[in-house]
Amino acid sequence: MSRERPKRGTLPPAQENIEKLQKVVEEGNYYGAQQMYKSISARYVSAQRYSESLDILQSGACIQLKHGQITCGAELAVLFVETLVKGKIPYDSETLDRVRKIYKMFPQIPLPQHLPDDDEMQQISEALGAAKIRVEGCSSFLKAAMKWSVEFGAHRSGSPELHVMLAEYIYSESPEVDMARVSYHFVRGNSPKKFASVLVNFMEKCYPGEDDLAIARAILMYLSLGNLRDANYLMDEIKKQVESKQLDFPQSDLIQFIIYLLQTLQRDAVPLFNMLRASYKTSIEREPVFNELLDEIAWKFYQVRRKNPMQGVFGDIFKMMGGE
Secondary structure (H helix, E strand, O other), rough: OOOOOHHHHHOHHHHHHHHHHHHHOOOOOOOHHHHHHHHHHHHHOOOOHHHHHHHHOOOOHHHHHHHHOOHHHHHHHHHHHHHHHHHHOOOHHHHHHHHHHHHHOOOOOOOOOOOHHHHHHHHHHHHHHHHHHHHHHHHHHHHHHHHHHHHHHOOOOHHHHHHHHHHHHHHOOOOOOHHHHHHHHHOOOOOHHHHHHHHHHHHOOOOOOOOHHHHHHHHHHHHHHOOOHHHHHHHHHHHHHHHHHOOOOOOOOHHHHHHHHHHHHOOOOHHHHHHHHHHHHHOOOOOOOHHHHHHHHHHHOOOOOOOOOOOOOHHHHHHHOOOO
């Protein structure tokens, strides 16, 4: 006697579709599988069977990424997050782990170095293009996940764990690293130790004069959020790691300003804070956003309101940087 078939219009258990679609991907029909993942998962959403739709989309994102189909995998990863929102799935450690599993499937591929001839230049060009696609795909997914986390129970800046994931991926995979963008996410994360490691790694390969800017930016960004604890921890950890690697810690007026600033903010010393800003004005102006961050620090620590009519301009730039 044949097994009874599901009635027309009813949906089978998700696992049946997961296994069927996995075979389509493994046969190399990536585009066909992609359309099926999208249409089949949508049917489960329409039936309000969100959990099964999530299972299908997570499986699809992971297997497409495993096969190097970054655009397809990233699209399904974003659909996974959109389904979390539609299903009103709360932010918790279990769901965060599901997001992390998809994130870990995004490839991490070292960019080729020192390839001189024309054929190899073509390889470099292709590798850079592929890296850009990886970073854009992973960023779209994690930024969507951050918005979900804000709406459904995480910190108002988004899940700290998600910020760390994005910061690490941008740093390791971007063809041209934007340390301001990396720092934006690390300071909203929960791992100043990892941040210190990234900064020390950057110091080993950056151009002269970029190392102290990167450290100062990181410290000021922590402080602009009112986070003196992690700012101090970061500075101490950088010094510790630099010493263990037998590197030179940058010595500059800007670094001296940052050291004095960290000491000043531990007490109620508005006049000293203002005197420091005036004394190190030239160093501070090496990067335009530093004055904006210091205005925010003055408000956070001393309730000194901004006097600048252009207030918020650079803050808006940082929001754009974080994809808000």
